[in-house]
Amino acid sequence: MSRHPIEVRGYRGPDPLPRLALFAAAGTAIALLAFAAKPLFGNSPAQRRRELEDDAPRRLSRERAGSPAFVGKSVLINRPRAELYDFWRDFELFPQFMENIRAVEVNGDVSTWTIAAPAGQTVTAEVEVVEDLRNERLAWKSTPQSQIETKGTIDFRDAPAGRGTYVDALIEYKPPGGAVGRAIADLFRREPHVQARHDLKRFKMLMEAGEVSTSWRTRRQS
Amino acid sequence: MRALTYHGTKDVRVDTVPDPEIINPRDAVIKITSTAICGSDLHLYDGVIPGTLNGDILGHEFMGEVVETGPKSTLKKGQRVVVPFTISCGKCYFCEKQQFSACDNANPAEKQDMTEQLYGHAVGGLFGYSHLTGGFSGGQAEYVRVPYSDVGPIVVPDHLDDDKVLFLSDILPTGWMAADNADIEEGDTVAVWGCGPVGLFCIQSALLMGADRVIAIDHYSRRLELARQAGAQVIDFKQTNVTEALMEMTGGIGPDAVIDAVGMESHGFSLGDQAQAFNLADTIKQKVGIGADRGGALREAIFACRKGGRLSMPGVYGGFVDKFPLGALMEKGIQIKSGQTHVQRYLNQLLRLIEEDKIDTTFMISHRLPLEEAPKGYKNFKDNQNDWTKVVLKPGV
Numbered sequence: 114m115s116r117h118p119i120e121v122r123g124y125r126g127p128d129p130l131p132r133l134a135l136f137a138a139a140g141t142a143i144a145l146l147a148f149a150a151k152p153l154f155g156n157s158p159a160q161r162r163r164e165l166e167d168d169a170p171r172r173l174s175r176e177r178a179g180s181p182a183f184v185g186k187s188v189l190i191n192r193p194r195a196e197l198y199d200f201w202r203d204f205e206l207f208p209q210f211m212e213n214i215r216a217v218e219v220n221g222d223v224s225t226w227t228i229a230a231p232a233g234q235t236v237t238a239e240v241e242v243v244e245d246l247r248n249e250r251l252a253w254k255s256t257p258q259s260q261i262e263t264k265g266t267i268d269f270r271d272a273p274a275g276r277g278t279y280v281d282a283l284i285e286y287k288p289p290g291g292a293v294g295r296a297i298a299d300l301f302r303r304e305p306h307v308q309a310r311h312d313l314k315r316f317k318m319l320m321e322a323g324e325v326s327t328s329w330r331t332r333r334q335s
Numbered sequence: 336m337r338a339l340t341y342h343g344t345k346d347v348r349v350d351t352v353p354d355p356e357i358i359n360p361r362d363a364v365i366k367i368t369s370t371a372i373c374g375s376d377l378h379l380y381d382g383v384i385p386g387t388l389n390g391d392i393l394g395h396e397f398m399g400e401v402v403e404t405g406p407k408s409t410l411k412k413g414q415r416v417v418v419p420f421t422i423s424c425g426k427c428y429f430c431e432k433q434q435f436s437a438c439d440n441a442n443p444a445e446k447q448d449m450t451e452q453l454y455g456h457a458v459g460g461l462f463g464y465s466h467l468t469g470g471f472s473g474g475q476a477e478y479v480r481v482p483y484s485d486v487g488p489i490v491v492p493d494h495l496d497d498d499k500v501l502f503l504s505d506i507l508p509t510g511w512m513a514a515d516n517a518d519i520e521e522g523d524t525v526a527v528w529g530c531g532p533v534g535l536f537c538i539q540s541a542l543l544m545g546a547d548r549v550i551a552i553d554h555y556s557r558r559l560e561l562a563r564q565a566g567a568q569v570i571d572f573k574q575t576n577v578t579e580a581l582m583e584m585t586g587g588i589g590p591d592a593v594i595d596a597v598g599m600e601s602h603g604f605s606l607g608d609q610a611q612a613f614n615l616a617d618t619i620k621q622k623v624g625i626g627a628d629r630g631g632a633l634r635e636a637i638f639a640c641r642k643g644g645r646l647s648m649p650g651v652y653g654g655f656v657d658k659f660p661l662g663a664l665m666e667k668g669i670q671i672k673s674g675q676t677h678v679q680r681y682l683n684q685l686l687r688l689i690e691e692d693k694i695d696t697t698f699m700i701s702h703r704l705p706l707e708e709a710p711k712g713y714k715n716f717k718d719n720q721n722d723w724t725k726v727v728l729k730p731g732v
């Protein structure tokens with residue numbers, strides 16, 4: 114996967130200050146204070162990174178930065194790359210596994226995504242494909258007319274020994290202004306990771322098992 | 336339809352609820368002819384497995400007649416089937432490796448977060464066994480929706496009665512897999528903790544797989560009698576110190592393989608006995624909801640197991656076990672295998688053993704009740720374990 118400059122937002126990484134205050138208030142020994150303060154002055158994760166950058170996807174870095182909401186997720190699917198690429202290339206199929214996408218209408222390279230927002234509202238994103246490497250990678254970006262600013266990539270890599278395909282998705286969005294914007298910001302801020310994780314799991318179910326699992330007993334529940 | 340539903344700890348009732356329907360293409364709907372109460376259901380009944388909601392239909396051991404099929408089901412209306420308690424898609428990496436209970440796709444996406452947090456990975460889907468395993472409606476009911484009906488259910492011949500084949504749904508393959516996981520070798524002595532239905536099938540399976548001797552442990556005389564009937568020597572842990580007895584019965588070597596068919600609600604806290612003494616503390620923690628499982632039998636099994644021996648653990652655990660004898664495990668070099676049963680892996684083989692009368696699947700059934708009396712079944716299976724060894728429920732009677 115490509116290294117991405119924007120970091121996960123909303124992640125609560127190690128925050129030394131409350132710990133410091135707590136220990137000080139409790140009047141604990143200086144040794145403890147020194148220990149708690151260590152990340153502030155000493156061997157911070159950022160400094161350690163300069164010595165050796167590990168091989169985990171950059172989006173998982175413990176360092177906090179960046180403003181747009183950002184989601185990255187990887188899933189191993191027991192199907193060949195081409196099959197997954199073909200399905201994903203057909204944006205109109207998104208509503209089958211993406212919970213918040215109500216409908217997608219495709220016109221050539223531009224497509225319009227109707228996205229469910231809180232309080233029964235919907236917003237639309239107008240999106241164009243900016244990179245299309247057959248069976249390998251798709252990248253898209255919102256057009257200037259879009260209500261939401263968004264971009265994303267999805268990469269398909271062979272897993273070893275016939276174990277299928279690693280699918281890596283990166284999606285980034287800046288909510289619009291105004292009331293609707295705030296509602297959407299809320300929606301995305303609430304659970305962007307959960308949403309992406311669930312969507313990709315449903316994609317995997319659909320590709321492997323041919324249907325999205327549910328424990329509903331009656332159709333009325335849907 | 337009528338169905339046994341959960342309403343809180345030790346409170347189950349038979350209610351009228353909406354009938355199940357075909358939702359997905361691979362579904363089938365089964366009209367249930369026989370269904371059983373399992374020791375695993377008691378963990379739900381006792382409230383020690385989280386994520387069961389009021390109104391959930393319980394039951395994961397059931398069989399019946401196919402009455403409706405989705406367009407991608409391979410079943411036909413009128414067929415008589417036994418349904419595995421593990422829901423498995425048959426297509427994912429795990430299903431292809433025959434690790435059916437680890438199926439990646441059965442547990443609905445929105446239900447996977449809980450066990451991902453708890454265990455590091457989402458677990459598979461099970462019928463009637465809390466929302467941790469998917470929140471699927473169970474089979475202590477008149478009808479049930481069966482997902483992936485093209486890979487799960489096994490069609491059974493008409494000449495075999497329900498009683499004979501019903502336990503293919505869970506406890507027979509569970510006992511069989513427990514023995515399989517014990518990697519039994521010729522001449523082995525195998526010790527089995529718990530003479531409930533699972534333990535009783537462990538005994539029969541271990542002997543069929545070539546164990547020289549099985550020693551079974553419990554404290555209910557009726558259950559110990561059944562164990563003997565299945566071919567085991569028995570130890571009553573209320574009468575005798577189990578670890579001492581096992582050493583003496585094996586010339587100081589200890590059993591080659593030990594099987595924990597008790598699980599997270601182990602009984603007994605004899606204080607003179609190191610492996611069991613901690614069980615008292617476990618019980619208190621479990622009562623106040625600290626998420627600690629009661630591991631008395633498990634500790635004792637590890638303590639008794641010979642050096643380089645094998646531990647097989649069909650007994651269900653949900654959280655953490657304190658005072659786990661990790662030192663004994665490591666220093667003696669013991670192998671552990673465990674898991675919810677990969678039912679689909681064993682079905683054909685076990686159906687054949689039933690047909691050939693090599694395995695007795697009916698001797699542990701103590702009570703047959705109409706579904707309407709299921710709450711009475713739960714209460715007695717819990718409180719009168721000596722006499723209530725296995726309860727089969729009949730809907731529509």
Ligand SMILES: NC(=O)c1ccc[n+]([C@@H]2O[C@H](COP(=O)([O-])OP(=O)(O)OC[C@H]3O[C@@H](n4cnc5c(N)ncnc54)[C@H](O)[C@@H]3O)[C@@H](O)[C@H]2O)c1
Pocket residue numbers: 373374375376377378505506509528529530531532533534552553554555558572596597598599600601602603631632648649650651674675676720724
């Ligand atoms: N792995 C699986 O897929 C799977 C499937 C079915 C059942 N199970 C589990 O297997 C276990 C047994 O199921 P069951 O239906 O036989 O239950 P059960 O409750 O009928 O039997 C348990 C037996 O263990 C005995 N026991 C309790 N404490 C003991 C101790 N310290 N030493 C020796 N014996 C002790 C009890 O007296 C009882 O007879 C349960 O934990 C159940 O959840 C697992």
Ligand SMILES: [Zn+2]
Pocket residue numbers: 373374375376395396420505506
């Ligand atoms: Zn069971």
Ligand SMILES: [Zn+2]
Pocket residue numbers: 423424425426427428429430437438439440441
């Ligand atoms: Zn599967």
